[in-house]
Amino acid sequence: MPESKQRNKGGYEAPRAKTAAPKPNGRFFAPVMVGFLIIGLAYIVAYYLTQGDYPIPGLTNWNLLIGIGIALVGFGMLTRWR
Template sequence: MPESRSRKKATYTPPTQKAAVKPNPRWWVPVMLGLMLLGLVWIVVFYIGRATNGSSLLIPFLGGWNLAAGAAVIIAGFAMTTRWR
């Protein structure tokens, strides 16, 4: 009986080893957590300043954009968590 064409495939070759994933530098986690905490403190100080004297204690000319600045710092910290190994 004739052999089918599918049997003439090359022999199995195992996949090659992937390169080892390098760990993050030692400063990665402290900077990541520091950014998240700094953003949180920025927002809390902004709201406390608004509640006590009606103006911002941080950067006065930013006004309500201080909230966006604090959120941007927090987002930068969370973005670092995607690269944490």
């Protein structure tokens, strides 16, 4: 019976981890992030203090959603801050 060809079995090498650290954010990132958080909070506070009449009178309860959306942009940036 013929013999099969021998395979070249190399040793197992584990995958290498990435050595490059993520780059830090720019100098503008933190002030913009804090700005979104403060503007969102101010928008919601203005909505409640004026009993739904302002910041935009015709939107009624949508004003609350807009304020929460602005604050969520700030929270989203907060998760990416380095």
